[in-house]
Amino acid sequence: MSPTNPVLSHHISSQFNEDLQDVHTKFMTMGGLVEQQVANAIHALLDTNASLAIDVQFQDNTVNQYEREIDEGLTLILVRRHPAASDLRMVIAMSKANTDLERIGDEAAKIARIAQDLCDEGESPRGYMETRHIGNQVRVMIHDALDAFARVDAEQALRVLLADADIDREYQSAMRTLMTYMIEDPRHISRVLNVMWVLRALERIGDHARNISEQVIYMAKGFDVRHTSVEEIEEKVQGHPH
Amino acid sequence: MSPTNPVLSHHISSQFNEDLQDVHTKFMTMGGLVEQQVANAIHALLDTNASLAIDVQFQDNTVNQYEREIDEGLTLILVRRHPAASDLRMVIAMSKANTDLERIGDEAAKIARIAQDLCDEGESPRGYMETRHIGNQVRVMIHDALDAFARVDAEQALRVLLADADIDREYQSAMRTLMTYMIEDPRHISRVLNVMWVLRALERIGDHARNISEQVIYMAKGFDVRHTSVEEIEEKVQGHPH
Numbered sequence: 001m002s003p004t005n006p007v008l009s010h011h012i013s014s015q016f017n018e019d020l021q022d023v024h025t026k027f028m029t030m031g032g033l034v035e036q037q038v039a040n041a042i043h044a045l046l047d048t049n050a051s052l053a054i055d056v057q058f059q060d061n062t063v064n065q066y067e068r069e070i071d072e073g074l075t076l077i078l079v080r081r082h083p084a085a086s087d088l089r090m091v092i093a094m095s096k097a098n099t100d101l102e103r104i105g106d107e108a109a110k111i112a113r114i115a116q117d118l119c120d121e122g123e124s125p126r127g128y129m130e131t132r133h134i135g136n137q138v139r140v141m142i143h144d145a146l147d148a149f150a151r152v153d154a155e156q157a158l159r160v161l162l163a164d165a166d167i168d169r170e171y172q173s174a175m176r177t178l179m180t181y182m183i184e185d186p187r188h189i190s191r192v193l194n195v196m197w198v199l200r201a202l203e204r205i206g207d208h209a210r211n212i213s214e215q216v217i218y219m220a221k222g223f224d225v226r227h228t229s230v231e232e233i234e235e236k237v238q239g240h241p242h
Numbered sequence: 243m244s245p246t247n248p249v250l251s252h253h254i255s256s257q258f259n260e261d262l263q264d265v266h267t268k269f270m271t272m273g274g275l276v277e278q279q280v281a282n283a284i285h286a287l288l289d290t291n292a293s294l295a296i297d298v299q300f301q302d303n304t305v306n307q308y309e310r311e312i313d314e315g316l317t318l319i320l321v322r323r324h325p326a327a328s329d330l331r332m333v334i335a336m337s338k339a340n341t342d343l344e345r346i347g348d349e350a351a352k353i354a355r356i357a358q359d360l361c362d363e364g365e366s367p368r369g370y371m372e373t374r375h376i377g378n379q380v381r382v383m384i385h386d387a388l389d390a391f392a393r394v395d396a397e398q399a400l401r402v403l404l405a406d407a408d409i410d411r412e413y414q415s416a417m418r419t420l421m422t423y424m425i426e427d428p429r430h431i432s433r434v435l436n437v438m439w440v441l442r443a444l445e446r447i448g449d450h451a452r453n454i455s456e457q458v459i460y461m462a463k464g465f466d467v468r469h470t471s472v473e474e475i476e477e478k479v480q481g482h483p484h
Contacts, residue, residue, distance in 0.1 A: 064469040071466065075334060082324045092317060092337075099341060179432060186428040190421060196435075200442075224313065227306040 016081045020090065023073035027094050027101075030066035031146040034101050037063065037108040038142060038205060042135040045115035045198060046128060053119060056112035063105035070098045089222060090152075093215035097149065100208040100215075104142065107201040107208075114194050126181045126188070127195035130174035131202070137167050138202045141209040148216045154237045157216035161230050164210040171203040258323045262332065265315035269336050269343075272308035273388040276343050279305065279350040280384060280447060284377040287357035287440060288370060295361060298354035305347035312340045331464060332394075335457035339391065342450040342457075346384065349443040349450075356436050368423045368430070369437035372416035373444070379409050380444045383451040390458045396479045399458035403472050406452040413445040 037056055044053035074095050077083060083091050141163050148156035175196060182192045217225050217237060225233045279298055286295035316337050319325060325333050383405050390398035417438060424434045459467050459479060467475045 061469075068466050068468065071334075075330065078320065078330060078334075079326055084321055088317065088320060092313075092320075095334075095337065096341065099338065179435065182424075182431050183428055186425055186431075189424050189428075189431070193421065224310050226310065227303075 016077075016083070016087070019073070019077050019081065020083070020087065023070055023077065023094060024090070026066060026070055026073065027098065028146065028150055030063065030070065030098075030101055031142075031149070033059070033066070034063055034104045034108070035139070035142050035146065037105055038111075038135075039139055041108040041111040041115065042131070042139070044112055045118065046132055046135075048115070048119045048122075050116055050119035053112040053116040057109050057116070060105050060109040063102060067098055067102040071095065074098075086219070086222075089219050093149075093219040097212045097215045100211045104205050104208045107205050111198050111201050114198055118191070118194060121191070127174070127178050127192060127199075130170075130177060131195060131198055134167060134170055134174060134199060134202050137163065137170065138205050138209070141167070141206055145209040145212040145216070148213060149219075152216065152220045154217045154220040157213035157220070158230075158234060158237050160213040161210055161233060164206050165230060167203060167206040171199055171206075174199055258319075258325070258329070261315070261319050261323065262325070262329065265312055265319065265336065266332070268308060268312055268315065269340065270388065270392055272305065272312065272340075272343055273384075273391070275301070275308070276305060276346050276350070277381070277384050277388065279347055280353075280377075281381055283350040283353035283357065284373070284381070286354055287360065288374055288377075290357070290361045290364075292358055292361035295354040295358040299351050299358070302347050302351040305344060309340055309344040312336065316340075328461070328464075331461050335391075335461040339454045339457045342453045346447050346450045349447050353440050353443050356440055360433070360436060363433070369416070369420050369434060369441075372412075372419060373437060373440055376409060376412055376416060376441060376444050379405065379412070380447050380451070383409070383448055387451040387454040387458070390455060391461075394458065394462045396459045396462040399455035399462070400472075400476060400479050402455040403452055403475060406448050407472060409445060409448040413441055413448075416441055 037059060040052055041056045043049060044056060074091050077091055081087075141160055144156060144163070145160045147153070148160060178192050178196055178199070182189050211226075214225050217223060217233065221237060223236050225236065228236075279301060282294055283298045285291060286298060316333050319333055323329075383402055386398060386405070387402045389395070390402060420434050420438055420441070424431050453468075456467050459465060459475065463479060465478050467478065470478075
């Protein structure tokens with residue numbers, strides 16, 4: 001638990017805080033695991049490492065277990081502690097972001113399964129450059145979203161939202177390139193399709209990192225910024241000091 | 243509000259119940275809208291109806307507005323009423339299922355966007371039979387999941403989980419067929435890809451209907467059945483009478 005967390009530090013001594021801190025610690029641990037899962041899935045794919053690909057799929061069970069435990073912990077806090085104000089916002093934000101973390105884990109497992117198939121076929125398809133590039137961007141997004149969550153940092157969360165718009169553009173451009181490969185050489189349609197599924201999974205991971213960042217802004221500022229343009233969010237976050 | 247709802251009827255006269263009922267009504271209204279959005283998106287695609295496709299994309303804003311309002315309502319209930327036991331389970335289930343409904347709306351809007359593109363191109367691609375077939379199954383799933391939610395009916399929710407396994411199989415088979423079309427006639431790669439994106443969106447809608455059904459089982463029985471095999475869930479639901 002970071003000592004700079006402004007929501008947790010204001011009632012540092014209470015039993016309530018201990019409970020909330022336990023769940024928060026578990027949430028951050030799950031976040032670290034999910035981040036590693038995405039990194040490993042991409043490595044497994046780019047290095048055609050079948051055993052790493054299998055490991056990522058296996059570890060998805062651990063992520064799922066964290067999801068349950070975190071929701072259980074949050075429900076107990078609601079029953080026993082009746083949190084209000086910023087504490088309740090943190091509980092709600094963790095409940096929502098927990099779902100997103102688990103879905104990121106699912107997407108990592110999907111990428112790993114495709115990696116495993118490609119390893120079995122023993123050849124690298126085109127589109128690896130695009131995958132590496134977008135993969136790196138998405139990894140940075142997850143890391144920054146979790147860091148923003150740990151520090152309840154709305155400004156950092158805002159930067160993640162801006163990064164997601166970039167990834168969406170790169171994704172569109174990569175998909176067009178891959179379609180060109182398909183048309184040029186239809187013999188490789190099935191493998192290029194696999195790369196497309198990987199890119200789509202990465203793009204969705206970016207969406208989930210954005211969702212987590214929206215919850216950080218809710219936690220920090222109390223605004224529900226879902227379905228709001230980045231410009232409007234920027235105004236809200238910067239116009240209303242914490 | 244159905245008078246048969248067992249969770250709501252046991253404290254029919256309290257202010258708390260009125261608040262919960264208001265949010266529940268809104269949730270069911272949102273569910274009906276989302277169900278219609280999916281139906282319209284599929285119609286827009288199959289009948290190349292561009293104005294309907296545009297309407298679905300526009301209506302997504304209404305779905306998003308419901309999502310915010312439902313979460314606001316649930317937060318107020320938590321702050322003011324400190325629900326416990328089955329009431330708290332209903333609040334948590336609605337909070338989770340609300341996210342799934344909104345994502346179904348997103349997928350419907352994606353299908354509608356593809357429908358609009360295909361209308362502009364003015365020609366029907368192959369794969370329509372598959373889309374119609376899986377589309378109908380998914381519509382039934384959403385309907386049944388929402389019906390199970392309204393009646394807190396774990397048995398019906400279980401049937402939705404079984405249907406989702408069917409859809410996943412049909413989806414895999416349809417994707418293989420579409421890949422064959424691509425390889426046979428590479429000139430139509432881009433349009434067959436569009437049909438693939440539609441099928442993937444439908445498959446995801448099925449996943450969200452399954453998630454909603456898992457929340458129904460949580461609400462009815464208190465079990466977290468996420469990441470559990472259908473056989474195990476069946477045993478839990480049928481082995482533990484309400």
